[in-house]
Amino acid sequence: MLSCEGADFTKVLKRYDIEQQVVLSPEEMARKMLPSDEIFRKVAEEVLYMRFRTVGPVVMEALKQRNPLDIINNGLVAGMECVAKLYAEHVYYLPEIMMAAKTMEIGIALAEKQVPGGRESKGTVIMHAAEGDPHDIGKNIAAVMVRSSGYNVIDMGRDVPIVDFIAKVEEEKPIFASGTALMTTTMSAFPTEAKILKEKGIEIPLMGCGGAVNREFANSYDLGIYSEKAPQTPLIAEKIRQGYDWKRIREEWDEIVKGE
Ligand code: B12
Structure with a gap:
């Protein structure tokens, strides 16, 4: 070996x-x-x-x-x-x-397999890696965290075309969605997706994640919120479930992810 x-x-x-x-x-x-x-x-x-x-x-x-x-x-x-x-x-x-x-x-x-499951789902979350981006290791880790916190995760995989992502959101009506980008050439998918969702009247938080994205970028377009590390996501998800919108998550971000 x-x-x-x-x-x-x-x-x-x-x-x-x-x-x-x-x-x-x-x-x-x-x-x-x-x-x-x-x-x-x-x-x-x-x-x-x-x-x-x-x-x-x-x-x-x-x-x-x-x-x-x-x-x-x-x-x-x-x-x-x-x-x-x-x-x-x-x-x-x-x-x-x-x-x-x-x-x-x-x-x-x-x-x-040994994470306690079988609970009632806290809501649906759609996760994907941006169009053109093959990097999905971090997303897969985050998906495990979100799933094991009781959410129904629809993992669309990597290199997900923007049109497919929008169609999935319209179909599944998640409480929030996340996108991962590790390349500077693919991160622009998120503002585009956010703009299309907004035009369609869908105001869910769109979490921008991955090495190419920072908090400033994720906060630079409507709907965008940031999550730096996979373990922060269940904390943010819990607030979304309590009714926080993307603006309030941004405002209280430091408080919400404190310690993770
Ligand atoms: C592994 C890897 C690959 C693998 C990906 C395999 C896979 N299935 O993911 C392969 C070999 C396919 C690959 C290909 C390429 N790669 Co590459 N790759 C990497 C590498 C070495 C590691 C990334 C990684 O997985 N890290 C480990 C994970 C755990 O970290 P992570 O993804 O960042 O995730 C953490 C956080 O970001 C966050 N996170 C991530 N997603 C999510 C989601 C949510 C919801 C949350 C909350 C958090 C979260 O949480 C995680 C930890 O808590 C990086 C270098 C690096 N140091 O990052 C380059 C890197 C990302 N690759 C790079 C490039 C350029 C490429 C290629 C274009 C190279 C080429 N010339 O062919 C191609 C892509 C071609 C294409 N378009 O298809 C560049 C990007 C540069 C840039 N700024 O644009 C990097 C930075 C390398 C470099 N320094 O140049 N790559």
């Missing part, structure tokens, strides 16, 4: 004539970033070291001692955040990101 443990990355970089910007190995990064709780750390390491064959048994073992949502957030997602940092530092490259994401998804699928 592929393993990076003990690999000397300086030799790999020399081979491709690349200069190493930081000298942090995955092991050192793990020591800095991963949770101190032994059970969460073990789960996070499965993602960090891309152990897609063993992540299943490790998550199943963790589920005997920890709650499934905590395993997702503090284990699987924490591991993925460490992977994203290693990518940003040019220690990991795209193949590692893809394998780590696959490993995380195997773990999430197992943990998600």
Whole structure:
């Protein structure tokens, strides 16, 4: 099985004539970033070291001692955040990101099954990644959080044409919708979608998310609200359910997501 443990990355970089910007190995990064709780750390390491064959048994073992949502957030997602940092530092490259994401998804699928369910739905939410955007890892994490908070999530997937998104909103009448964009070339889908929805008299909050989007951008067009991290979304969703409109969510955003 592929393993990076003990690999000397300086030799790999020399081979491709690349200069190493930081000298942090995955092991050192793990020591800095991963949770101190032994059970969460073990789960996070499965993602960090891309152990897609063993992540299943490790998550199943963790589920005997920890709650499934905590395993997702503090284990699987924490591991993925460490992977994203290693990518940003040019220690990991795209193949590692893809394998780590696959490993995380195997773990999430197992943990998600044990999230208490069967409750009455709190409302329908439509989630999608913007037209032209293939990045859906963050959206998938957020979808798990929203679903496990009791909402009926319609996940339209990635690279969703604007017309399809609008048609789905008209058909399903969600309490709010979210869009993810990791590329500066795709984030403009959100103001376009918001404008069309408004013209049709549909005033639901449209949450703009993903690495390309910031709060200022999401607040720059009518209907737009921001959510930076997946765990903030259920908090915002709860307020929407209580009747807050997009303007009030914007005004009270800091208070609503406080601590997440
Ligand atoms: C993985 C990856 C890919 C994968 C995507 C696989 C997949 N299924 O998602 C693949 C290989 C397909 C890919 C392709 C491309 N990619 Co790419 N990719 C990445 C990478 C390395 C990681 C993204 C990621 O998944 N991070 C981990 C997740 C967990 O983070 P996240 O998505 O940001 O999600 C978090 C938050 O944003 C938020 N969030 C996200 N969605 C949502 C939704 C809700 C509701 C909420 C509340 C929160 C939320 O919560 C999450 C954590 O809490 C980034 C670099 C980076 N460091 O971000 C580049 C990056 C996004 N890619 C980039 C580019 C340019 C491309 C390509 C165009 C490259 C190319 N030349 O071919 C192509 C796209 C071609 C196309 N149009 O089809 C650029 C975008 C630059 C820009 N500003 O426009 C980046 C930033 C790399 C770079 N530095 O240049 N990529």
